[in-house]
Amino acid sequence: MREPQIDYAAVFHALPGMVALLTPDLVYADADEDFLRLAGRSREQLLGRYIFDVFPENPNDPAAAGMRETEASMLRVVATGERDTMALLRYDIEDRERPGHWVEHFWSPVNAPVLGPDGRVMLIVHRVEEVTELIRARGGAGSDSRQARVLEAELYTRARELQDVNERLRRSHARDREVALALQEAMLPAPTPVGHHRAAVRYRPAIGTLNVCGDWYDLVDLPGDRIAIAVGDVVGHGLNAACVMGQLRSALSAAARVADGPARALEALGLYARHVDGAESTTVVKTYIDWGTHTLTYSSAGHPPPALLHPDGTVTFLDQATDPPLGARPEHVPRPEATTAFTEGATLILYTDGLIERRDEDIDTGLDRLANSLVRHGQASPDTLADALLTDLLPSTGNADDTALVVIRL
Known part of the structure; x- marks a missing residue:
């Protein structure tokens, strides 16, 4: 029937x-x-x-x-x-x-x-x-x-x-x-210099009294001309989310220094998150940048894909290594990992869903809006580009979700 x-x-x-x-x-x-x-x-x-x-x-x-x-x-x-x-x-x-x-x-x-x-x-x-x-x-x-x-x-x-x-x-x-905002500021300091590479980070809290402190970013220097970048989003808001965010950010930062790639770092974080109340369903993306080989290696736990703006003005979304959020599976499963080449002068953008998602839209609409903004402002410096993205993509009346953003010139 x-x-x-x-x-x-x-x-x-x-x-x-x-x-x-x-x-x-x-x-x-x-x-x-x-x-x-x-x-x-x-x-x-x-x-x-x-x-x-x-x-x-x-x-x-x-x-x-x-x-x-x-x-x-x-x-x-x-x-x-x-x-x-x-x-x-x-x-x-x-x-x-x-x-x-x-x-x-x-x-x-x-x-x-x-x-x-x-x-x-x-x-x-x-x-x-x-x-x-x-x-x-x-x-x-x-x-x-x-x-x-x-x-x-x-x-x-x-x-x-x-x-x-x-x-x-x-x-x-x-x-x-x-x-919560004071705690967020203490946990998300300005990034340390990454050699001669230019980077910009931004955090914008939501307009609501409770909708703050679930998002984070992190930049870690690695041996050689390499760095690891992460952006994540804890489910929930307020002081509890800020505390969970701090624990996960610190754990992933430590894992990135010893893991042999972003997938292994996320696997370690996923095991740790099982023992942190409120960490379930956290999304995070981890990207390793290697300037020696001009490659990006990345892995995503249910997070919106990073955007790669090429020098010719085209935009690619890094969506070939996406897996469920932390704690979504009942048992531990190895996470996928992908590598792509980049050209000097390209720009990498990592962000949380507050930048692109609207409750009355399909996510592809937000990704298209991000790509169009990158094409318009892509030749700007990372600091100028970060500000332009926030201006273009966040509602003028304020956003209902907090937003973290990392822009780095490759």
């Missing part, structure tokens, strides 16, 4: 009740007809816009807390990857036909994550039960009924309490970010 071909877009729009999809940046990606109708907004007024630009807080009500509660819930979903069921809240909506006139609504929302292949939150499902009429019915026909006033007072009290909790969480997250 053939399995039915399900049109999930049609299923979504046929769902009963108010349902919307938002990006981790809290921008509307889609909404069903019930959501549009009951929220009083057209599709054009909703899609592609930040949720609280569409539905701001009622400025006439000092006790209003619906926006802050909703934001806190959605950010918890993004940070934890777990469903968050909100308690009943009041959220007034401005009448689009009568600016300045706010209509009282009572909502019972649930926010649930949609996870991507990497385990990160790709979308937020925002489902809302409209219970305004039920609340009014419980209060009786008259708006001045005692029961309605008691219920409203309870809602306001709860809103103020949640507002205080949210503010404490915001301050705590801000402190965590400050500590």
Whole structure:
């Protein structure tokens, strides 16, 4: 029996009740007809816009807390990857036909994550039960009924309490970010000189308070005219990710000095990562540069491929030795390794996924964007090229993921 071909877009729009999809940046990606109708907004007024630009807080009500509660819930979903069921809240909506006139609504929302292949939150499902009429019915026909006033007072009290909790969480997250970034700076110092070869490194933290400190880079001098370069990305964010990152970076740096190639170095790191909580599914790419033989030898553990910009302006992605991330296999398996020649004057670029990946795009789109930027700016110095790549490829409003970047002229 053939399995039915399900049109999930049609299923979504046929769902009963108010349902919307938002990006981790809290921008509307889609909404069903019930959501549009009951929220009083057209599709054009909703899609592609930040949720609280569409539905701001009622400025006439000092006790209003619906926006802050909703934001806190959605950010918890993004940070934890777990469903968050909100308690009943009041959220007034401005009448689009009568600016300045706010209509009282009572909502019972649930926010649930949609996870991507990497385990990160790709979308937020925002489902809302409209219970305004039920609340009014419980209060009786008259708006001045005692029961309605008691219920409203309870809602306001709860809103103020949640507002205080949210503010404490915001301050705590801000402190965590400050500590994490200081730790990141200590762990990622400027690289030591690599002889007469020119190199540039960059690290850009994410805009979110929690989305920092999973990415790293490392440059290691090897005997002869050789160096080893690594770029990696720990799953997770914040202080725990910074600590895991530091352990893995140090372990790989040590392994590179004794291993006979990048694959063996990654194998040693993979064995070590099995005993480090939070290191599972880390991605990393290791590249050895040998100027004596003009060769690049590389191995990747689930990481985006390094880019090689040739002097003639063409771009090659080093994707012939890719294996799963650290700890992805139940047993140890030797990792692949590949070698390619380079011409003097070429440029090697290693980076983390924050530079190229967007949650609403295929990865090939990001790789094409990187290649096009390299072709435009490829004759620039490594420092100028690194800055140009960040300007071209990172969103002007800030990125939702941190980014590490290494550029070296060969």
